[in-house]
Amino acid sequence: MELIVALGLIAFKVAFLIAMLLLLPLPLTWLERKIAGHMQQRMGPMRVGWHGLLQPVADGIKLLTKEDHIPAEADRFLFKLAPILALAPPFVVFVAIPFGESVSVLGHEITLYVSNMNVALLFVFAVIGIEVYGVIFGGWAANSKYAVLGSLRTCAQMISYEIPMGFAVIGVVMLAQSMSLLEIVRAQAGVWNIVYQPVGFFVFFVAGLAEAQRIPFDLAEAEGDLGAGFHTEYSGIRFAFFMVSEYAIVLLVSVLVVILFFGGWNGALVPLPPLLWFLLKVAFFVYLFIWFRFTFPRYRYDQLMAIGWKVLLPLSIANIIITGVILGAATAP
Amino acid sequence: MFFADFATALTLTFGYMFSRSVTMQYPDKEKWLPYARYRGHHFLKRDEEGEIKCVACELCARICPCDCIEVVPYEDDKGNRRPAKFEIDMARCLFCGLCEDACPADAIALGQQYEFSSFSSRDLVIGRDNLLGKPGKATTGGGVVAARLNTEQDVLVVTSAPHGYNWWRNIRRT
Ligand code: SF4
Numbered sequence: 001m002e003l004i005v006a007l008g009l010i011a012f013k014v015a016f017l018i019a020m021l022l023l024l025p026l027p028l029t030w031l032e033r034k035i036a037g038h039m040q041q042r043m044g045p046m047r048v049g050w051h052g053l054l055q056p057v058a059d060g061i062k063l064l065t066k067e068d069h070i071p072a073e074a075d076r077f078l079f080k081l082a083p084i085l086a087l088a089p090p091f092v093v094f095v096a097i098p099f100g101e102s103v104s105v106l107g108h109e110i111t112l113y114v115s116n117m118n119v120a121l122l123f124v125f126a127v128i129g130i131e132v133y134g135v136i137f138g139g140w141a142a143n144s145k146y147a148v149l150g151s152l153r154t155c156a157q158m159i160s161y162e163i164p165m166g167f168a169v170i171g172v173v174m175l176a177q178s179m180s181l182l183e184i185v186r187a188q189a190g191v192w193n194i195v196y197q198p199v200g201f202f203v204f205f206v207a208g209l210a211e212a213q214r215i216p217f218d219l220a221e222a223e224g225d226l227g228a229g230f231h232t233e234y235s236g237i238r239f240a241f242f243m244v245s246e247y248a249i250v251l252l253v254s255v256l257v258v259i260l261f262f263g264g265w266n267g268a269l270v271p272l273p274p275l276l277w278f279l280l281k282v283a284f285f286v287y288l289f290i291w292f293r294f295t296f297p298r299y300r301y302d303q304l305m306a307i308g309w310k311v312l313l314p315l316s317i318a319n320i321i322i323t324g325v326i327l328g329a330a331t332a333p
Numbered sequence: 334m335f336f337a338d339f340a341t342a343l344t345l346t347f348g349y350m351f352s353r354s355v356t357m358q359y360p361d362k363e364k365w366l367p368y369a370r371y372r373g374h375h376f377l378k379r380d381e382e383g384e385i386k387c388v389a390c391e392l393c394a395r396i397c398p399c400d401c402i403e404v405v406p407y408e409d410d411k412g413n414r415r416p417a418k419f420e421i422d423m424a425r426c427l428f429c430g431l432c433e434d435a436c437p438a439d440a441i442a443l444g445q446q447y448e449f450s451s452f453s454s455r456d457l458v459i460g461r462d463n464l465l466g467k468p469g470k471a472t473t474g475g476g477v478v479a480a481r482l483n484t485e486q487d488v489l490v491v492t493s494a495p496h497g498y499n500w501w502r503n504i505r506r507t
């Protein structure tokens with residue numbers, strides 16, 4: 001009986017997560033287009049529903065009913081595999097993400113995470129690394145020069161930025177003495193990590209921007225020079241897969257930033273429910289992503305590489321060393 | 334300073350987020366009312382007795398750089414020279430307004446109407462009686478008025494009371 005309840009609970013949580021992640025791009029696209037519009041003194045979507053609120057639904061229907069086009073010269077198997085490869089990892093990663101401690105429903109304590117892994121951080125980085133294959137295969141399989149160029153760039157970009165990103169969180173792990181995201185948040189109950197790890201946050205956030213392939217690092221789909229980059233040849237629902245994946249990663253990076261550096265669900269000043277605090281912080285970072293997108297121009301390819309290897313990597317390594325030295329000095333007998 | 338420009342850029346876009354948008358929801362919500370000097374669709378004027386002012390001197394037809402006005406004169410029952418046929422090919426007109434300047438009788442002018450697109454260039458040859466009925470110069474202008482699309486009446490936009498006249502002044506320009 002116990003087992004069935006536990007399994008049912010996990011199934012319910014997973015289903016809820018999947019539904020949430022699949023549905024979240026709807027308000028996010030609306031928000032992104034609205035913000036874009038207003039920043040450019042336009043209005044954004046206005047016609048479908050109140051202030052265009054139903055526009056994403058209309059777009060979704062359009063994408064679902066559109067012709068699913070596969071180029072004649074494409075590698076059909078990889079072409080079909082790529083969107084799934086791009087979509088699945090961001091979803092899988094959320095299994096390891098805690099959204100809070102626990103809430104009690106009907107006398108039961110329900111934890112706000114699917115699993116509390118002791119190596120959650122490692123798991124997140126390992127799984128999210130797979131996402132790049134979706135982009136690479138997508139670009140390669142389409143057999144179009146724009147798509148290949150897009151995925152080549154992604155390849156180099158992902159490799160260059162995953163290293164500083166991984167290094168940036170080591171400081172956090174040192175402070176919390178654990179790789180479990182839950183423990184990391186608990187360790188920040190007093191002071192948020194941003195106070196101790198400003199450099200780590202900076203490196204992580206910039207690398208996160210690059211990992212999510214958002215402006216100013218969206219070279220993989222630079223619409224100015226590559227058509228649409230790796231998804232040039234995709235249409236209909238397969239294109240939607242890439243879109244959903246992109247939003248899921250934006251969300252993931254925001255969630256990670258909040259968990260690692262901004263105290264997770266630990267509130268400050270105003271006493272709000274922990275989950276609300278968490279969502280508010282995540283919403284702020286999602287907004288920051290959108291805000292950046294419509295403020296900054298795209299970096300050139302060599303600049304991108306220079307930032308990754310010459311700025312972020314040394315910074316993150318210096319951060320590790322300094323954190324280690326200070327921690328060692330503080331805990332020395 | 335390092336990153337100071339980033340901060341400036343971000344504050345700028347943030348400020349713009351709360352500025353008025355320049356979008357005009359034409360044609361089913363809002364519409365622009367042109368200034369009085371606007372050169373839109375031609376119209377022919379009438380005098381106090383309600384007669385057409387044009388004396389069919391054909392000066393406008395002569396001066397027109399596009400050769401798009403055709404005037405055929407006749408003598409009406411009062412013995413006045415009037416146009417029997419007065420046609421402007423709107424498809425060729427470049428809205429230079431020379432015809433308006435040349436007219437000795439102050440009979441032709443370019444009015445405020447700008448919604449006369451058509452599927453056929455033949456429909457754009459506008460005759461005398463049609464020109465007499467066209468809207469004249471705008472008296473107020475430079476503003477956005479509420480409007481709604483009237484599908485019964487071609488694409489003409491029905492406007493209601495004007496509002497927001499300092500529209501152009503209200504938007505943010507940096
Ligand atoms: S506005 Fe210019 S082009 Fe048009 S009819 Fe008059 S003179 Fe000709």
Ligand code: SF4
Pocket residue numbers: 386387388389390391392393394404432435436437438439440441
């Ligand atoms: S509109 Fe004016 S210029 Fe043209 S024929 Fe008539 S009187 Fe002459």
